Amino acid sequence: MNISWIKKNTFHYSEFTDLTRLVDEKQRKNLKISLCLPTLNEEKTIAKEILIMKSELMTRYPILDEIVVVDSGSTDNTRNIARGYGADVYKAADILPDLANFKGKGENLWKALYVTQGDIIVYLDADIKNIHHRFAYGLLGPLILFDNIKYVKAFYDRPIAIGKSKIRPTGGGRVTELLIRPLFSLYFPELTQILQPLSGEYAGHREIFENIPFPIGYGVETSMILDIYEKWGLDVFAQVDLDRRIHRNQDTRALGKMSFAILQTFIKRKKKLGMVDYKEKLYNEMIQYNLIKNEFEPDIYKIEGHERPPIIEIPEYREKFKRIS
């Protein structure tokens, strides 16, 4: 196993605080950069993310060329607030409307490729309470400065917000440690060097994203890593320590559903690579039980595991970006 990658390709955001240098390099390389925020009912945090990014990385240092919000159909005020603070806002269902409609984070990320202009795209979750522009410039630093790096993933010390107003200093990453890391250790030991493979913040060159499929739901982060690894190898990856990320805690049941979708994605990839051959059909329902009036009632949640193909295979995309499949 090549373990030199972690030493060579792991950075701290503070290595990229010279924003003037990033602007100069970006201009020299004639790059366009898009920030995409996938949303679903994020009215509490979306304005702060847009405002800080716009002020620091558009107005003061012209690193970002656009901020795009792709929304899954929020029922709160997310889209209005985002528009009010100057982002380009789209409903995912309105992008490429002739295609079948799906709902999920992966769907938003995939469709963002069609509406954004950037050569580099930064994806940030929209629920980051302690948002700071380092979340974007930290991810962009290696992509702008090093030509061999094509995809950058964030990792953190991640405190979880508990109760109404208290913060405890450790926690998070349960699905990573209980599911992803054992799977990677079993099948792709090199990938264990990626410290937080499920972090929702990453950036990469368009040529990478347009050539990989996107699961529409939770599996998107895992599939991205596996597909990029398979096509381009580990050396195009980098990871950046972005310090702290304060996020909403999820209960164990929600993490169970997330794990189900990730396993689905993982197994699909392994089958494709010929690493396993399952003789029996895999089901697509996550079953959890509730105790209701002394009776155990199943709570069945269907996870279809739909995937979008590499967007370069979509004719409208090829036409818009003058690409050949």
Added chain:
Amino acid sequence: MDNYIDKLPGFVDTIKSIEETIITNIVLMGQIPAPTFKEKRRANIFMERLAEFQVDECTTDGYRNPIGIIKGTSESKPPIFVVAHLDTVFSKDIDHYYSIQEKSITGAGIMDNSVGVGVLVSLPEIFRKLGLRFESDIVLAGVIQSLGKGNLRGIRHLLKTWATPIRGAVCIEAAELGRLNYYADGMIRCEVDCNISPVDGWEHKFKPNAILVINEVINQILKLRLPQKPRSRVIIGKNSGGFKHGVIAYDATLGFEIQSNSDKMVKSIFNSIKDIIEGTSHEYEVDLKLKTLSNIHAARIKFNHPLVKSSVAVMKKLDLTPVSGPSESELSIFLSRKIPAVTLGITRGVNYHQQNASVEIEPISKGIAQIIGVIMAIDSGVCDEHLLD
């Protein structure tokens, strides 16, 4: 003077055009916890932001108040101070992450004093955007240890050790837009601690209850006859004690302030309360300790001082109605050192000292234009020939 006054309404629009940067500064500063005596992290970020906005000098004084200096065009004019206190009343384990809505910002400490601090670090960029240069150096100071037991130590030290004369000062507070403070009452801030030994002593037939003892102290303070002239009052501000519903309280604390526009009266009321506490301590056979946390002398500039008159003119030009009252803040330290100063508010808000405090975004640009108007007034010389009484 009319020259700059007329420009102020136009300033509002220009300031609005960089509102994102101003709000970003408010949020980035305010989200760092800074309880009194633990302002170091916020002070560091304050310096970082000032350095990023390219002030001419960025440093700390001997007391670790962070300071940025924008050099003026004149070698001889004394500097103008613009200050905002960095500390807040919230401990560091309180959630300080702010939420921005369409028209408001919400979060712990936003009104006291994140907006003030964020605006202070934004001033270099705002001056640049407005194309403003001043004759005087502009000293931007985020002062530490201001609130409660901090006893305004930061500003006291800064002014005590500042080597040269100071031309005038503007103190910035988040709220309320329209406030114009130009006088400070005399004030003594005290705490009374009542402690009762949990071990039974021979002198107590019945175990005294610390909360009830403090209650007796409060009742006696309320019986004091306070004069209307000099205007005087005692504010009972804090009270805590006990640890369990079904157990007599062994300890209790009372926090209060004596305020008056006469230092003599403050002292006289203080002595009366001291007598009350000694008497109660003796009669209840309990340990009552009176601690003085802060002491400020009454000081003022007159309403017809050119700084006040100019401030009123600036506010009226921006359709603001000035509302005046005493202020026991950085202002009092400037005034007590005979430095003309005013305190101004930037915006409007609700839930002042609560975790869900919230400020309006829309008025902020006008609040800043007003501050700049007053700085321009001082720079034009309104404080130069009028010594304080």
